[in-house]
Amino acid sequence: MSAMPFGRAEAPALFRYVLRLGDLSLVLGQRLGEWVGHAPALEEDLALANIALDLVGQARLLLTYAGDVEGLGRDEDDIAFLREHGQYLNPVLAEQPNGDFGQTIVRQVLIDAFQLELYERMTASTDESLAAIAAKAVKEVRYHLRFSRNWLVRLGDGTPESHARVQSALDALWPYTVELFAEDELDRTMADAGVAPRLPDVHAAWARRIDEMLAEATLVRPKDRAHSWHGKRGQHSEHLGYILAEMQHLQRTYPEARW
C-alpha cells in the first residue's frame, strides 16, 4: 500500500475524488462499447473498441484504488456494478449519447484532451498510486486524442454535411464541458494537498489545445454558458440510468457472478 497524504479521517474525500476519475473512464468506456459492430468502418470499430478497453482498464485501476482508500473491503466489481445512480460521480458529459459518429468524435476529443492535460500533471501527484495510474494512462490517452483529433479535423474540414454535423454536435455538447472545470471544495482540497492539479490550470491548457484543433477543423467554438450540471456530485442526466441498467444487469441478476 502506497503512502497517502491524508489521515484516515479524510480518506472519504480522496475516495470521492478517485471515483470522479474512475467513473468518467468507466461510463465513457461503456458508451464507446455500444459502437462495437456498428461503427462506419471496421477500422473505426476497432479503434473505438480499443479506446473503450483502455478506458475500462483505467477504471479498473482507479476503482480498485478507491476501494483500498475506502477500506471497507469493496473491490473494483463491487464499486462498478453495485452502486446506485446517485453514487456515480462522473461529469455528465461522459454519459451523453453516442449520436452519430461525428458526435461520438466530438465527445471523445473534449474528454481525451481533458484526460491528457489532467493526467500529465497528475504524474507529479503527492499520492503515489494516483501518480502511477496517471503516468500509465497518459501514454494511452495520447493515442486516443490522436485518433479523435484526426477525425475531428477530417469531418470538420470535410464536406458541408460532415462539417454541419460536427458543428452541431459541438454546439450540443459544449455546455457540458463547463462542469469538467467547475472547481468545487473537493477539487480544491485535492489540489491543496498536491494530490490533483489545479483545475484552472488544466482548463487553460485544455482550452488552448481545443482552440488549435477547432481552428484546424474549421469549427467555431461555442460560447460558455452558466454551469448547470452536477454529475461530479451525483446528479446526473437521464442517460446514466439506461447505461447502468445495461451495465449492471448481470451483476444484479446473478449477484457475485464471476467469469
Next chain:
Amino acid sequence: MNLARDDRRPAVDLRLSLAWTALASVEDPEIPAVSIVDLGLIRCVDLRPDGTLEVGLSPTYVGCPATDVIRDSVAEALRDVGVGQFVVTTVLSPPWSSDWITAEGRRKLKIYGIVPPEQSAPSMREVLRNLKPVACPRCHSTETECVSEFGSTPCKALHRCRACLEPFEYFKCI
C-alpha cells in the same frame, strides 16, 4: 532488476535462476513469437525476507485482456519448475515502455511479421509527429500506409505495404 548474487546461499541463486528460466518460457498469448521476458514485462525477481519469491509483472496496456492470462501462465510456469513459495505482483510505476522490448524481442517480432517500435513517444507532440511511414517487414519498402491506428490488440496498429500489397502490424511506441 535485482539479481543480487549471494555466494553463501547457493539455494537462493538456484531459485532465482530457475524462476528466470521459467519466465523466459512464457509466451505472450497474443504474440507467441516472443516471451514476456523479451517484451520487458518482468520488472523484478526478488526474494523477500520470509523466503517468498516475488515476481513483479507490468501490463503493457491497462485494459489488455492478455494481462490476466500472462499472470496465470507465470504462476503455472513457476509452479512447474518448483521455485517454492512465490507471489506475482503488478508493477505500475514506472509505466511499461515499448523501449523495454529487448534486442532479441525486436528481432523475433520482425521475423514474425510485426514491425518493432522505433522509440518511445514521451509527449503528445511526438505522438502526433509519429505518423511517418514504417518500412514493410517483408519487402522493406517504405511505400506503406497506416490502415488503422488501432489493430487486433491494444499494442499494435495495422499498416499496408503499397509495394508488395501485404498488410502488416506495427508495434506502437508507448
